Amino acid sequence: MINQNRFKEKVTIDDVARLAGVSKSTVSFVLNNRPSISASTRDRVREVIRKLNYQPNQIARSLSSRQTRSIGLVVKQIDNPYFTKIMRGVFEYFSGCGYTVLLGSSELQPDREKSSIEALLRQRVDGLILSPLQGPDADMSHLSLILQNQVPLVLLEKVANVAANVVDIRNEGAAFEAVSYLIGLGHRRIAYYSGPDYSMHNRERLTGYRRAMMEHGLPFPASGVRQAGVYLEDGYAAAKTQFSMAGERPTAVFCFNDLVAIGVMNALMELGIRIPEDVSVIGFDDIEFCGSVRVPLSSIRVPAYEMGKAAADLLMQQIGKTDFVLRQTVELEATLMPRASCARADGRPAGGSQKKKHTGPAGPRTAGGMT
Amino acid sequence: MINQNRFKEKVTIDDVARLAGVSKSTVSFVLNNRPSISASTRDRVREVIRKLNYQPNQIARSLSSRQTRSIGLVVKQIDNPYFTKIMRGVFEYFSGCGYTVLLGSSELQPDREKSSIEALLRQRVDGLILSPLQGPDADMSHLSLILQNQVPLVLLEKVANVAANVVDIRNEGAAFEAVSYLIGLGHRRIAYYSGPDYSMHNRERLTGYRRAMMEHGLPFPASGVRQAGVYLEDGYAAAKTQFSMAGERPTAVFCFNDLVAIGVMNALMELGIRIPEDVSVIGFDDIEFCGSVRVPLSSIRVPAYEMGKAAADLLMQQIGKTDFVLRQTVELEATLMPRASCARADGRPAGGSQKKKHTGPAGPRTAGGMT
DNA sequence: ATTATTTGCTAAACCGATATAGCAAGATAT
DNA sequence: ATATCTTGCTATATCGGTTTAGCAAATAAT
Structure with missing residues (x-):
């Protein structure tokens, strides 16, 4: 006997199929909005799904479709305001299109960067956004690891001698x-x-x-x-x-x-x-x-939030497209914001527009230009 | 013919088994450090794994073992320094024990909280840490959703009339x-x-x-x-x-x-x-x-980093244990740090230890007591 | 009326692991 | 020498979906 455990087991596609009197293929087709299903069966299946409160198992889906609908984001420090803005940009973009974001961070340690990447690759993310640690003596072996794994990649920093997609600033x-x-x-x-x-x-x-x-x-x-x-x-x-x-x-x-x-x-x-x-x-x-x-x-x-969005966008363009891999570099402008901490060398105030206003009325927190 | 695609396919457990001349069960046993394997075969399999650079597919693993080795963390704002510290605490704990952290955020909108939770449940996270939005008129239906899904839960805020694990401050x-x-x-x-x-x-x-x-x-x-x-x-x-x-x-x-x-x-x-x-x-x-x-x-x-660690720890205690579900509340101390922004009502400086030092030498950034 | 095409659905293989039952050979006990 | 237990491994079902091939009925074309 199946599904007779002590615990209420999760509803599966088979349960839905049985109750709707169709095959599980049909349910799958309905779930994925395939056209070859009549309106009547579609509605019937949908009704059963609603009634059972059925939630497809994304893990099973991922295994058979070979797409996890998840991406990995590896930053250098989770609690650094710069990365935090990037994270928000990336998260908002992907949650908007039904993707999940898996968190990674090197916390400035190369070995942790490597293990973060490996963990995410094991979870078979569909793509990776990485802010890479890189020294003059850099060991970029994990980068080639990613590339040879055929996982779409966007870097948040240019890396010498690596042909990859990059979103960066000047x-x-x-x-x-x-x-x-x-x-x-x-x-x-x-x-x-x-x-x-x-x-x-x-x-x-x-x-x-x-x-x-x-x-x-x-x-x-x-x-x-x-x-x-x-x-x-x-x-x-x-x-x-x-x-x-x-x-x-x-x-x-x-x-x-x-x-x-x-x-x-x-x-x-x-x-x-x-x-x-x-x-x-x-x-x-x-x-x-x-x-x-x-x-x-x-x-x-630095338009960090926009960088996150741009990186997400660039990554998304690659996900699913098996054959063509972009090698694009997006450079965003970063410009000086003069404030009171600078003066002329002789101590006199700097000229220019020294505004008195510290914080304007709550405007868009994420404005900024993109090239 | 299998594995003859245009693209170099990923190495699977079957490839390892074939090359090592054993069954895939054996490989699986070696991977999971089961005792019933002789030293010689174990070493042989390990050698093949190394040679092929085999990385087990966590998705397949998750499907059959019903454990994803991932947890979900749903905060209210990704780029708020308070949550940022919590995230770091949670991340460090879980990456230390081989778990992946999936990111969620309500960005202060109840509907987004719900969809974040749903997305993570679809990904079948082994547990959930949630900083819940809750109004006087709160609709806590998604909470019961989590609980009835048998997913271990730790809240980062007490919720009235909900018996759940909580890590919070006074x-x-x-x-x-x-x-x-x-x-x-x-x-x-x-x-x-x-x-x-x-x-x-x-x-x-x-x-x-x-x-x-x-x-x-x-x-x-x-x-x-x-x-x-x-x-x-x-x-x-x-x-x-x-x-x-x-x-x-x-x-x-x-x-x-x-x-x-x-x-x-x-x-x-x-x-x-x-x-x-x-x-x-x-x-x-x-x-x-x-x-x-x-x-x-x-x-x-507020010891936010410690809260993250504590929540992670509490969650971890529940993962895997099917029968016993904790209902524990951990309350951490939050104490006043007087600085220069306060004075006596008549304008005279406040007494007490007004230290001149703004930022000490780089000490531990995460110190703090826990009750 | 007969054949060809389309429509709507199902059966079954498959994704890549885990896990259980079982089998053969060697070790122990009787 | 026979029965019993271990030990070390394999075959196979399974997890919960997707996807392909194919089939029957309905529709269109000849």
Whole structure:
């Protein structure tokens, strides 16, 4: 005897078929809206489905159809506001088209990135969105793993020598813009508080910084770049060290991201160094809190939510299409948002539109352009 | 002929069995570390697995074993720092024991909560962690849906009249503590900037606020509670409205969460109202940025990361155990973190340990007690 | 009227694992 | 030497769907 267990078993397609007096194929056809079913049987089957509150088993579906209707999203840090926005963009897109999002995160550790990817591939996701860790010595073996698995892939960071779909921003250009802005304010000694080595974003921002210094004929001594990190504490520690030392200090600091920048500001405040009169600070990402922080923080606006949507869209274009695999790069603009944390090198306020408004009335939280 | 497609098909258990010269049952036994396999065959099979780089199909596994080794996590807002910490806690726990986390979010809309849950149930998650929306008129039908589906459940908020596992904090007590603290500083006119009606957390905090006012013999007129919301913009708008009006204003504002509190601070600054001299502000959640905001924000520290871990742990205890279903409530402490945003009602600084330090050296980011 | 085509449905193979029953050979007990 | 138990493995049913081939009846074409 089947289905006579102690527990009420889940309703299956067979139950529906039996009660509707049709074959399970017919039920399957109804479920998938195939045309070759008469209106009368269709309605009858639907009625039974409703009555039994039947929910198709997606696992069984996945196994036989070879499509799981799920995708994997692997970020670097789950609780970083930048990735959080991306996650929301990706989630909203896919939940809108009946797909499930499986969460992965490397938490900045390469081995965890690998195991996250492997776990998602075992779950046979239909596609993967990945923000890859990559050092100069990068072991990109798991990337080829994905590619050889025929799983559609979209990266959230360019990877050298890998032909894949990418959604990214113009890091170098944005960094160039930020540093040029500082130079335009009269700053000469500008430090870059760098992110992790294994971040391509960091390397691109560093390049933009270097290029801006070079093109304006400014020196960038080794001390110009300080290894910070990605956390608030990292920026705090780096600034505390540099600005406690004797000697020539920078008059402006360009940071890998906003968290580092905020940490820097905290450290400077503690040391009695005024922002922006003594030191100007610029962050990156333009997270929600930039306008609310001690001194409103100048930052590079990164359309993270839109990046998530764009990556999802690009991925979706590939899912199901077996033969043609795109190799597309979508680059979104990232532009400077000047705020009160920057001033002229002599301490006078920066010109331009210094708006007093910190937070406008609740407008769209996700506006932003896309190229 | 099988496996002769144009595309290199994935390696299956049959391929391994054939190459190792054993039955697929044997391979399965080896995969699952069953004892009844001799060392020699075990090693031989393992060697073949390695050579073929065989990865078991988790979908097929799930179908036949009726365990997906995945769980669903449904939050209210993906990009809210509070949920973000919870997500990290949950993710770290489950990825540590080979489980996958499927992401869901209601984005504060009941219909989306329902569809998120349904999607996860279709994917046959082994368990569910849910932060439920619930109004006074709450339709908890999807909860019974989960329960009757025999899916282990852990809630991240108490739900009236529902016997389920819950990991939560002592909202009322914490709110009571915060408001009592303000009263102790001499404040009489204290406003509560409330969150959404459908949030049990909001209702509990409101109760704590009321009780504190009552027990200290203070009136709480209808105007004492202002409908704010959950976003920074909500707090901004609410404060802008209240503090632009003529008449008696509160000297202290207790907010549903930190985002609202930060919005309030922005609005007050704009109106030329000083914090904490003119108005004291307290938030809730103690998100990372509390210490970095305009005026360091007093807040209630909520161990969100630990809540995620605790919820995961509680859920894991139930997975697999068919007969015994726990009905456990874990309540974590949430305590006040006084910072510079509060002063005595007469404007003089609050006593106690006003530390100058904004951000200590990078210590453990996730410390916190658990009861 | 006969054949060809379409319509609407079913039977059965299949997806890739798990899990149970059972079988043969070797080890132990009687 | 025979009966009983282990040990180590295989055959096969099963999970709950999808999908293909095919069949019967209805419709259209010749």
